[in-house]
Amino acid sequence: MPDGKVKDTENYVKKVINEERAGKPVSRVIFDEYSDVIAITILMFIDQKKKSCHIGTWIGYDYWGKGYNQASKIAILAIALESFV
Template identity: 45%
Template sequence: MEGIREHTETMIEEERRGTGLSRTILDERGNPISVISLHKINQETGEATLGTWLGRPYWGKGYNRRAKDAILRLAFEKMALRRVYIGVDPRNGRSLRAVEKLPYARPVAEVPDEYRNACQGETNWFVVTREEFTRALNGEWGNE
């Protein structure tokens, strides 16, 4: 419980400073099932990181993908961000496969230090750019 409280307090403070945005995802009955957050929002560079947590009973049901689509739409259309990084622990195969399936995310080797240093241990990084996200949502992915 302490970890949840600490994370919540951190997100509240980040939102207050304008460097974070967190949303709770609800199921069809309005029950909270997930949290998705933009962290380390940098308006100057137009960048942020994305993190998600999804309750085990809801894995494999499309909630995480819909949540990512929604918060990325907000990041790019309302907040005018240019790039969002997603870091995944390579030991979490399920999470890694979920990000690899996103048509708008691509693996990257170089990540700004402020994002890389925020993760503990080995991390596989992906980036979503505004352009690639828009193309994917408009059905233009792979039609070049």
């Protein structure tokens, strides 16, 4: 995960995009009300046979406690439920 440096965050997002293109995790970028990227939520370790996965989120510190995490989890869980049904 990014450690707070802009370049590290950019590299992390690029890595996630490349992994998704390869069919690994499913990720969604989260935007604030000004259309700025503030977070990313990922379905990873997807196991279709076991119908299981893990969910991870990276949110910029300034956005903690403002409801973005909960909203992103609801949205990504909807994707998970659709893919496992």
